[in-house]
Amino acid sequence: MRSRLQWIHGRREHVVVERNRTYAAEVLVKFFVLAGLLYMPVLIFQWGEWIPFAGTSIYLLWELGRTKSALGELANLWNEQHQQRQESARSNSLK
Numbered sequence: 001m002r003s004r005l006q007w008i009h010g011r012r013e014h015v016v017v018e019r020n021r022t023y024a025a026e027v028l029v030k031f032f033v034l035a036g037l038l039y040m041p042v043l044i045f046q047w048g049e050w051i052p053f054a055g056t057s058i059y060l061l062w063e064l065g066r067t068k069s070a071l072g073e074l075a076n077l078w079n080e081q082h083q084q085r086q087e088s089a090r091s092n093s094l095k
Contacts, residue, residue: 027063031056 038052 027060031059034059 035052035056038055039049041047042049042051
């Protein structure tokens with residue numbers, strides 16, 4: 001996923017993410033290409049047909065881990081921003 005994360009500071013903070021194409025479509029295309037590539041040895045060597053799907057499920061788990069870590073990083077950034085705002089508001093109210 002090629003995206004650009006941009007924080008817009010101000011009274012109403014929000015995050016803008018721009019993408020070239022949808023993330024789900026990109027993952028599905030990679031999934032089917034990988035399944036097709038892994039299916040070739042199944043046809044040639046007469047192996048079990050479950051092998052391509054087992055291999056592609058590993059790819060899906062890897063993508064899930066990437067997404068989870070990216071969302072965790074985004075949540076940490078958001079929490080840092082929110083904590084800084086709370087501390088500045090608290091210090092302003094004590095003055």
